[in-house]
Amino acid sequence: MSVRGSYIAALVGLALAPAAARAADMPAVQPIDVAIANAAHDWSGIYAGVNVGGALGEFQSFTPGPSTGDFDGNGALGGFQIGYNKQFGSVVIGVEGDFQGANIDGDGSTGGVPTSASLDWFSTARGRVGYAFDRTLIYGTAGGVAAGLETTAGGVSDNQTAWGWTAGAGVEHSVTENISLKAEYLYLDTKEETFDTAPTTNNEWDGHVMRFGANLKF
Numbered sequence: 001m002s003v004r005g006s007y008i009a010a011l012v013g014l015a016l017a018p019a020a021a022r023a024a025d026m027p028a029v030q031p032i033d034v035a036i037a038n039a040a041h042d043w044s045g046i047y048a049g050v051n052v053g054g055a056l057g058e059f060q061s062f063t064p065g066p067s068t069g070d071f072d073g074n075g076a077l078g079g080f081q082i083g084y085n086k087q088f089g090s091v092v093i094g095v096e097g098d099f100q101g102a103n104i105d106g107d108g109s110t111g112g113v114p115t116s117a118s119l120d121w122f123s124t125a126r127g128r129v130g131y132a133f134d135r136t137l138i139y140g141t142a143g144g145v146a147a148g149l150e151t152t153a154g155g156v157s158d159n160q161t162a163w164g165w166t167a168g169a170g171v172e173h174s175v176t177e178n179i180s181l182k183a184e185y186l187y188l189d190t191k192e193e194t195f196d197t198a199p200t201t202n203n204e205w206d207g208h209v210m211r212f213g214a215n216l217k218f
Contacts, residue, residue, distance in 0.1 A: 041135045041174050044087045049182075049215035052078040055104050057188070057207015059117040061151065063199045067111025073119060073205055075104035081213065083128070092137055094128040110201055115153045119205050122147035122188065124166050135174040142167040147190045149205060154198030162204060164190035178217045185210050 054076050062068040083096030100122050107116035123146050130139025145166045150159045170184030189206040 041132070041177070042087060043085045043092045043132055043137060043174075043217075045217045046082075046084050047180075047215045047217040048080065048082040049213050050078075050080050051098070051100075051182075051184075051211045051213030052076075053209060053211025055102065055119075055188075055207050055209045057104065057119075057205055059106055059108075059151075059203055059205050060192075061108075061110045061115055061117065061153075061201050061203040063111045063113065063153075063201055065111060069108050069110030069113075069115055071106045071108030071115075071117075073104050073106035073117060073207065075102060075119075077102040077104070077122075077209070077211065081215070085128070087132065090132050092128070092130045092132050092139065094130075095126070096128055096141070097123070097125045099123045104205070104207075110153060111199075113153050113199065113201075115151065115197075115201065117149065117151045117203055117205070120148045120150060124186070124188075126166065130172075137172045137174075137180075138169075139172070140167075140169045141184075141186070145188055145190065147188070147205065149190070149193060149195075149203060151195040151197055151201050151203045153195070153201045156196070156198040158195040158197055160193040160195055162190035162193045164188065164204075164206075168209075172215070180215045180217070182213050182215065183210075184213070 059073045060070050077100045079100035081098035085094035105118035126141045126143030128139050128141045130137045145164045147162045166188045168186035172182035174180040186209040192204040195201045
């Protein structure tokens with residue numbers, strides 16, 4: 001290489017040195033799919049899903065007198081839920097409704113009269129408030145409940161819809177952007193209802209519900 005060529009090469013090297021130094025200090029550019037995978041999960045949106053579980057509780061019955069007869073009422077349940085979440089930072093606020101078919105029953109004696117009872121279905125409407133740790137949501141929930149109760153005493157059966165309240169807590173984890181799995185505990189307390197049995201019986205159910213489910217966010 002001539003002296004002139006060496007001189008030009010040196011000038012080019014000096015001109016490019018700052019740009020090369022700046023390029024070395026720049027962070028590596030992540031592929032688009034990696035950047036999306038590392039983004040925080042968004043819980044906002046409408047969702048729906050299914051669940052299964054079980055219940056442990058007690059029927060509390062009495063006849064005019066009063067003669068009482070509390071007895072266990074346990075069983076399985078399953079159903080579906082639909083709801084909506086809105087996320088504000090790490091706080092998630094939402095509403096949820098569900099319908100459950102149930103096989104919760106028990107039998108005993110009320111004032112010496114053989115008595116049996118069952119909770120055949122229930123539905124809740126609840127608010128939810130939670131805290132999101134990216135894809136994991138821990139929340140509390142409370143609201144109202146309607147339940148279908150049946151009582152049989154003296155060989156006569158009657159059905160009534162009982163109203164009440166419910167409260168609980170749960171944890172939900174998003175396994176993909178749209179599918180999540182959850183475990184939830186609820187305490188249910190239904191209001192006492194009067195059943196046209198022989199003799200007339202007042203009855204209610206309160207107890208603990210544990211259920212597991214899956215949701216699809218739209």
